[in-house]
Amino acid sequence: MEIKMLEQTLQDSPLWLSNFVCVYQKLSKDNLKLLDTIYHENVTFTDPLHMIEGYDNLYHYFQNLYQNLSACDFVIEEIIWQDSQASLCWTMSYQHPKLNKGNMVSVSGSSQIKGQGDKVIYHRDFLDLGAMLYEQLPILGKFIKWIKIKAAS
Numbered sequence: 001m002e003i004k005m006l007e008q009t010l011q012d013s014p015l016w017l018s019n020f021v022c023v024y025q026k027l028s029k030d031n032l033k034l035l036d037t038i039y040h041e042n043v044t045f046t047d048p049l050h051m052i053e054g055y056d057n058l059y060h061y062f063q064n065l066y067q068n069l070s071a072c073d074f075v076i077e078e079i080i081w082q083d084s085q086a087s088l089c090w091t092m093s094y095q096h097p098k099l100n101k102g103n104m105v106s107v108s109g110s111s112q113i114k115g116q117g118d119k120v121i122y123h124r125d126f127l128d129l130g131a132m133l134y135e136q137l138p139i140l141g142k143f144i145k146w147i148k149i150k151a152a153s
Contacts, residue, residue: 016115029066
């Protein structure tokens with residue numbers, strides 16, 4: 001989707017969705033307080049490793065997540081929404097000193113989010129955990145890549 005089309009989608013979208021996209025595209029360990037502007041106090045957040053209930057728990061999760069990252073960037077590429085639900089396709093690029101020899105890692109994923117009032121009450125991320133984490137570990141990464149090659153042939 002072109003940037004112009006994404007911007008037009010955001011202009012026509014509900015406040016909870018446009019705020020979510022704007023915050024995620026500038027989120028960093030230095031501005032995690034912005035999460036308060038987009039998440040409902042009773043939010044449910046799910047990713048391949050966790051299910052988190054409540055804003056305070058989610059905030060602490062993000063603090064721990066961002067603590068060891070050298071960089072993290074989200075580019076939201078496509079948004080499909082109707083009423084109080086949306087699906088987003090994105091690419092996350094991050095850098096961690098102990099993963100991928102400290103080089104950037106890019107992972108594609110998608111999110112299902114639901115709005116309530118002007119905030120997000122439900123957020124579920126779908127992504128390849130192997131590509132994000134396991135394949136970036138020195139020994140385990142080579143083994144997982146080997147398994148993928150064998151499974152594909």
